[in-house]
Amino acid sequence: MNSNFSSAPLALVTGGALGIGGAVSRRLAADGYRVLIVDLNGEAADRVAAEIGAGGGEAEALTADVTLPAGVQLIADRLAQDPAAPAVLVNNVGDFRPAKAVFHKSTPEHWEALHRVNLWHVFAVSHLVIPSMIAAGRGAIINVSTVEAYRGIPGNAVYSAYKAGVSAFTKSLAVELGPSGIRVNAIAPDLTDTDQTPADAMLEGRDPALTASWLPLGRFGTPDDHAGVVSFLASDDSRFVTGHTIPVDGGTLASSGWYGRAGERGWTNRPTHA
């Protein structure tokens, strides 16, 4: 990292350019962190870093693919130039794609691709950063899981298994690192309007009013809804919170299987319409 950076605490956000990661980068910069935005999409990462800088915050873009050892090495090279250990690591990269209609038609190559993008890099980047956090005697790691770590999702059995792995890793790592002053938590998003899961595609010709029957809070999530929770988990306000995955889902996990009916007619677990 270049020497122009101040002594503000360093936050590293993987997939920190767009979607949830983009909102997290902006929020952590607003919270006073200098943010290292690690993203495959270098153009978007540069743009977000420039926007943060123009707004008075501090951010730097690093183009890297966290699913590859070479990408993780780029992060290592960059951190080696920085006098400070990351105070915050947000392992945000994840993708349900490629999805398959049914598990028995998926292939080992498909499992491997999902492993790389959903779990492997969480291990690899955490493994890289943790020794410097231990040396500093503090740190907050925030992983991004999904509600499907807790709830079945047909067509995405492999993805959900790896995300359940992210939440299990979060718990065990929190126990391991608690004595070193490092907290490890996760968020579990659902139904959030991003490039990966655009609200338009989720609606796909359906009546937008149906949204109120799918989510108790009556709307799709926004990336900023997640950024606020990540900010809390990074902050001293959550100093006694570790090992947990917090659903950020508008209530879908709580209501799983229950749908609001039109006309204030309550809820049903047996919807009669598609």
Ligand SMILES: NC(=O)c1ccc[n+]([C@@H]2O[C@H](COP(=O)([O-])OP(=O)(O)OC[C@H]3O[C@@H](n4cnc5c(N)ncnc54)[C@H](O)[C@@H]3O)[C@@H](O)[C@H]2O)c1
């Ligand atoms: N959007 C949702 O409704 C939803 C629901 C459940 C879980 N999630 C989880 O939230 C996280 C973010 O999701 P999103 O919807 O914002 O995703 P997104 O696809 O909209 O954005 C992902 C960001 O990560 C970057 N990226 C992708 N692959 C990368 C790689 N290999 N190396 C570095 N950067 C990479 C992209 O360029 C982009 O900036 C993921 O872990 C996802 O599984 C999202």
